[in-house]
Amino acid sequence: MSGSSSIVSMKKIVQQLRFEAGINRVKVSQAAADLQQFCLQHAQQDPLLCGMSTSNNPFRPQKVCSFL
């Protein structure tokens, strides 16, 4: 009985590998270029990369307001 369950598992592994083997793969040079391109295009909208002014900084120390 244990013999046939390992065959069932093995068949599943083979089926999975067949599926994974069948996909189309894009050249790494193309994939890398696209990733670079994305970073460059979005660099200006990345506050951690570009920095921000104190007035825009949501985590800046709270100024104490006082009523005059």
Add this chain to the structure above:
Amino acid sequence: MASEKAEMDSLKKECDGLRTQIEAARKAVNDGSMSSAAGSATDVGRVQLKLRKSLKGHLAKIYSMHWATDSRSMVSASQDGKLLVWDTFSGNKMVAVPLKSAWVMSVAFAPSGNLVASGGLDNMCTVYNIKSASPKTLRELDAHTGYLACCRFLSDTEILTASGDTTCCLWDLETGKQKIIFTNHIGDCMSLALSQDERTFVSGACDSLAKLWDLREGTCKQTFSGHTSDINAINFFPSGNAFITGSDDCSCKMYDLRSDQEVIGYQDTSLNAGVTSLALSNSGRLIFAGYDDFNCHIWDSMKGEKVGVLSGHDNRVSCTGVPGDGMGVCTGSWDSFLKLWN
């Protein structure tokens, strides 16, 4: 018996053949490197972020944190048996959720901001409504046979979990039942990340593999190898075509989905500590990786170079997160503090 052995042998041979075929197919498209593509990109220089706030409130190790979609609220989980919901602008605690089990390992905020979920060594994922007068348990999702390592809401009605029982699971929060069980990992599932279109997700496990899954079909579409130890952290690159992993083997790696392989690794001989968590800046250029060495190191994702460090914790950095508006980084630590940097 003999015929079973013969069948087993033939299946094993087919397996080996397929693995060789996959490796050859990967090699065939491996015609360049990230570093050569990155040659023309400008250096980011030294990234020096300042500590803006230290959030004090937990009384024991912090294991997990997650930003709300408003980029202002944040929930943290500690083995002091509490979830704390913070207003990060003021540093105030807004809600405290007492947990039935203190052994929490993961926490998540629902996109709506109405619900949070947590779980850990109790093998359950408990969902709480934090908008009611006092936090109310909405559901106890109880079917995993191993610890809950990670959870992420798709909406107020669906949640995805990753478990030490080696499976991931999609749950229906209206019925409290499992909708789909994702089986294929042969080690504890430690972390998961949802794609922006919510049609796929990636998982990292103790079998040192990362897998891409079809959320609706329940199938494993791709398997990524390369790490030599447990993968503890995983996150999508913002374009959705790649993801980054962090591992106990002390390295991070970027895998591209379309090339079906690792495209760049992030490691340094001076870094001998496991990666516990990671988050990306909004353009994907910066990787914030939390390590066992008490620091969060910053990597240039394109050039593969270390460009900065967030130092200040007195113990392991266990969780890291960048809010949706990309305005800062939050690190959480076993030292019981959360720190906000930008």
